[in-house]
Each structure stands twice: as structure tokens, then as C-alpha cells.
Amino acid sequence: MGRYLGPQCRLCRAEGAKLYLKGDRCNSDKCPVTKRKGMPGKGPRARLRKKSDYGLQLREKQKVKRIYGMLEKQFKIFFMKAERMRGITGDNLIQLLERRLDNIVYRMHFASSRKEARQLISHGHIMVNGRKVDISSFLVRENDEIEVREKSKKLLFIKESLKEYSRSGVSPWLTVDPDKVWGQVRAIPRRNDVTDIADVNEQLIVELYSK
Numbered sequence: 001m002g003r004y005l006g007p008q009c010r011l012c013r014a015e016g017a018k019l020y021l022k023g024d025r026c027n028s029d030k031c032p033v034t035k036r037k038g039m040p041g042k043g044p045r046a047r048l049r050k051k052s053d054y055g056l057q058l059r060e061k062q063k064v065k066r067i068y069g070m071l072e073k074q075f076k077i078f079f080m081k082a083e084r085m086r087g088i089t090g091d092n093l094i095q096l097l098e099r100r101l102d103n104i105v106y107r108m109h110f111a112s113s114r115k116e117a118r119q120l121i122s123h124g125h126i127m128v129n130g131r132k133v134d135i136s137s138f139l140v141r142e143n144d145e146i147e148v149r150e151k152s153k154k155l156l157f158i159k160e161s162l163k164e165y166s167r168s169g170v171s172p173w174l175t176v177d178p179d180k181v182w183g184q185v186r187a188i189p190r191r192n193d194v195t196d197i198a199d200v201n202e203q204l205i206v207e208l209y210s211k
Contacts, residue, residue, distance in 0.1 A: 057208035060201055067197060068097050069114050074137065079209055090202030091191040098189045101126065101146075102136040108176050108183040109165040110148055110158055125152040140185050148181040 051059065065075050082092035097103065102117040105126060111117035118136045120126055126133060127147045128140065140146065148158060162178045170176050173193055176183040191202075 054208070057204040060204040061208055064097070064197075064200055064202070064205060067114075067200075068100065068103065069118065076209070079205070083209075088191075089206050093205065094191050094194055094197070094200075094202055095189060096139065098194055099139045099141075100136065101128065101133060101138040101140060104140050104146055104174070104183075104185065107171055107174055108146060109161050109170065109178075110146075110181065110183075112157070112161045112164070116157070116161075120148075120152075120158075125149050125155075142185055142188050144185045146183045146185070153181045 061075075065072070068075075070078070078096050079089075079093055082096055083089050085092040098107075102114050102121055105111050105117035105120060106114045110126075111120050121136045121138075122134055124132055124134050125148055127149055128138065129145050130147075132149070148155075152158065158181065162181070165176060165178050170183075171189065171193060173185070173187045173189045174183060175186050
């Protein structure tokens with residue numbers, strides 16, 4: 001199955017939560033998840049079946065996949081990496097997903113969404129430690145420096161995205177200099193550092209893949 005190209009808000013409604021697929025624009029009062037109750041294709045009063053254990057596990061996996069914008073094959077590769085690491089598999093999985101370059105570019109407010117961050121990376125606008133990297137799934141390490149190429153720093157949508165930095169700042173494990181459009185990974189994030197997906201139960205994903 002190819003990448004989903006339909007309405008982004010439909011995916012949020014399917015999960016019954018804001019997945020921030022459009023980044024900061026999802027905070028608007030016009031967000032369909034806020035305005036409309038229930039799953040897409042069903043009325044607000046439609047009766048929903050009680051989900052089985054498998055259904056709950058599947059929905060949790062779909063939610064995380066959609067948050068980070070990944071296909072099934074790539075997501076499973078990340079899960080297998082997390083499984084081979086020391087520690088709790090669920091925590092390892094979130095840590096690996098947070099280390100993806102497209103997520104880091106989004107977290108540093110160089111892009112307004114992870115989808116936009118992937119476009120920046122694939123078009124060669126992003127540098128890691130002084131070298132161009134055009135692979136969105138590239139895993140950053142502690143002390144890595146991420147910067148927008150000099151010729152790209154004047155792009156209007158990057159300047160617009162950086163306005164969010166002055167409003168909300170960045171995660172404590174990151175450092176950003178908005179004037180230089182430069183940032184650094186101060187530390188590898190722990191699970192409790194990723195507060196905006198606190199409602200995700202990654203243990204359900206571990207249970208699903210362990211069957």
C-alpha cells in the first residue's frame with residue numbers, strides 16, 4: 001500500500017485525537033477533530049462497537065505510524081531495531097522515532113510539520129555536522145548539529161515556521177539558534193521527555209508485534 005494522499009484531518013478523526021499532521025495549524029479552533037465528533041463517515045451519534053484487544057493494539061500502532069508519517073514496512077524495521085536494543089522495547093521505539101531527522105527538523109521549528117520537514121530534507125536543504133543529508137529516516141546522535149543550508153535560510157516558509165520557536169521554545173534535549181537557523185541535539189530523549197505524545201501507549205504496539 002502506498003503513502004496516504006487524502007485529507008490529513010480525516011486520519012486524526014479516525015484516531016479520535018489530534019495527531020498534528022499539519023503541525024501548528026492543528027491548534028486552530030477550525031480543526032475538524034474539535035468541531036466534529038465521531039469517526040469519518042459516521043454521524044456524531046453513531047453507535048461504535050467496543051474494540052477488542054487486537055483492535056486497541058492496531059489503533060495504537062496506526063496512531064504512532066501516522067504521527068511520524070511512516071509506512072508499515074519502515075515502521076516494523078524501527079520496531080525490530082528497538083527490540084534488539086537494551087532496555088524497554090516501547091521506550092526504545094519512541095526514542096528511535098524521535099531521533100529521525102525529519103522529526104528533529106520539525107522539533108527545531110525549521111518546518112511546521114513532519115511532512116514539510118521531509119520535503120526540506122529530500123530537496124537537500126538540511127545539513128548534519130556540515131554535510132548535506134537527504135534521508136528523512138537518518139538517525140541523529142547526541143551532539144549532532146543540524147542546520148539549514150546558507151542558500152535556503154531565506155525561504156519564507158522556514159521563517160514562518162521559526163515564529164513558533166518564540167512562542168513555545170523547543171524540547172529541553174534540543175538547542176536552537178533561530179537567527180542562524182541552527183540547532184544541536186543536546187541529548188538523546190528519554191520517553192518522559194516526549195510529552196506531546198503522552199497519551200500514546202507504546203506497550204500495546206509491543207504486544208501487537210509480539211503475537
